[in-house]
Amino acid sequence: MLRKTNNFSDILLQENPSDVLRRSFEGGRIAQTYLFAGKASVGRMAVAKAFSALLQCKSPIKDENGRLDSCGKCEDCKRIISNSHPDVKLITPNGNEIKIDQIRELQDIAVLKPTLGNWQIFIIDPAEKLNQSSSNALLKTLEEAPAHSLFILLASDTGAVLPTVLSRSEIVRFNSPSHQQVREILQNKFNMKPEAAAACYALSEGNFGQALSMAEDYEYDPEVFTIKRAHTTYLLQLQMFAQLIENDFSSVNTLEKAVNKAWQLQTMTYQPLLEARKQLCRSLAMNTGLPKAFPLMFSQEIINTIDSASAFIRKSLDPMLSESKKSYPSAVIKDIETQISAATDKWGSDQIEKLFICLMNLYTDAMLMAANAEETLLLNLDRKEDIITIARVEGFALLRSRIEMLEKSINLLRRYIQPLLILENVITQIGGAEA
Ligand SMILES: [Zn+2]
Numbered sequence: 001m002l003r004k005t006n007n008f009s010d011i012l013l014q015e016n017p018s019d020v021l022r023r024s025f026e027g028g029r030i031a032q033t034y035l036f037a038g039k040a041s042v043g044r045m046a047v048a049k050a051f052s053a054l055l056q057c058k059s060p061i062k063d064e065n066g067r068l069d070s071c072g073k074c075e076d077c078k079r080i081i082s083n084s085h086p087d088v089k090l091i092t093p094n095g096n097e098i099k100i101d102q103i104r105e106l107q108d109i110a111v112l113k114p115t116l117g118n119w120q121i122f123i124i125d126p127a128e129k130l131n132q133s134s135s136n137a138l139l140k141t142l143e144e145a146p147a148h149s150l151f152i153l154l155a156s157d158t159g160a161v162l163p164t165v166l167s168r169s170e171i172v173r174f175n176s177p178s179h180q181q182v183r184e185i186l187q188n189k190f191n192m193k194p195e196a197a198a199a200c201y202a203l204s205e206g207n208f209g210q211a212l213s214m215a216e217d218y219e220y221d222p223e224v225f226t227i228k229r230a231h232t233t234y235l236l237q238l239q240m241f242a243q244l245i246e247n248d249f250s251s252v253n254t255l256e257k258a259v260n261k262a263w264q265l266q267t268m269t270y271q272p273l274l275e276a277r278k279q280l281c282r283s284l285a286m287n288t289g290l291p292k293a294f295p296l297m298f299s300q301e302i303i304n305t306i307d308s309a310s311a312f313i314r315k316s317l318d319p320m321l322s323e324s325k326k327s328y329p330s331a332v333i334k335d336i337e338t339q340i341s342a343a344t345d346k347w348g349s350d351q352i353e354k355l356f357i358c359l360m361n362l363y364t365d366a367m368l369m370a371a372n373a374e375e376t377l378l379l380n381l382d383r384k385e386d387i388i389t390i391a392r393v394e395g396f397a398l399l400r401s402r403i404e405m406l407e408k409s410i411n412l413l414r415r416y417i418q419p420l421l422i423l424e425n426v427i428t429q430i431g432g433a434e435a
Helices: 015-026 044-056 075-081 100-110 132-144 179-190 194-203 208-215 227-249 255-267 271-286 294-315 318-324 330-370 381-414 419-431
Strands: 033-037 088-091 120-124 149-155 170-173
Touching: 015 044, 015 170, 033 044, 044 075, 044 088, 044 120, 044 149, 088 100, 100 120, 100 132, 179 194, 179 208, 194 208, 194 271, 194 381, 227 255, 227 271, 227 294, 255 318, 255 330, 271 330, 271 381, 271 419, 294 330, 294 419, 318 330, 330 381, 330 419, 381 419
Parallel strands: 033 149, 033 170, 088 120, 120 149
Antiparallel strands: none
């Protein structure tokens, strides 16, 4: 992993929010609730951890510019690095939402004195996932919270939280780095060649955090596939990914770890699958006149692979679950089984959503090219030639309607409308099937 420390000096492209927080610490003007407003993966969590480390650190140090930073060596710092600090709690969605029980639990802890650090810190990620009742419970918690507790809410923008919560929060705004800024960071920080940095970033579909964690062991391979081969490779890599997850799950021996791991599925990535997905989308976008039977056959194979991979992942937790039946009430086991099922289903539908996002990013780039935009604005800069071809063949208006169609499809997918039909429809539309 890239982030071996939690120092502010390691934060990339977020100098402004970092400075705001360090100044408030140095001036002793620490707010009780912060709202970190910025897009996902731009570094909100990294800054939240750097700030938590500075707040908890036993002996903060000064950096070369004379600014305070955490020492990185004391017990508090070490535990924040390993995500095991007892007084820094991360609250993430349980299922699709942050539930009221989670906030009630937080409320119980917030009143207690910190056990190791100076503060009881709660990081809520993302605040968008608070529902009506958990938002209200959070508001009550904020109103009654003792002085030693501190809340950091991560959100895409200020409209994501209740106005009453917002009015109690100090807003810290995060920058959205441009594609070009991210590529330059990858080149400089990891000594990547420009084409490798472009390829690595394109694979992350514009996710800065993912590009960073991938960059360290990224291998550049400019191979081009045919559509059939791209499809087969994609299915194979999906199975490999599921196998990898199953191996990872086989070491899980407690219910708590099983639930955590299941929800972490959403953030797990596997580089060969990212590459296979990109190749598949590229082939789909570049090919016109697919055989008529192709979209259905193609979609069916993808859905079958995803379904059996999800079942496979779920099954790998069975031995642990049946072992737990001896020592836990059946209601607890049932609740955990439901959560694991929901998380693996989400993993499956995420695979299709990611295909759509990948296609959408290719078309967005092509639309930019069709509008004569500067090429540094491209996400898929490593596929510039393809993008120019797609732009020329399809034209601005068709590209725009394709993007709209993909946006609609993603919304349908999120509402659990039949994924097979949605996928088949997308492939038929973009594949330009023969009549
Ligand atoms: Zn320290």
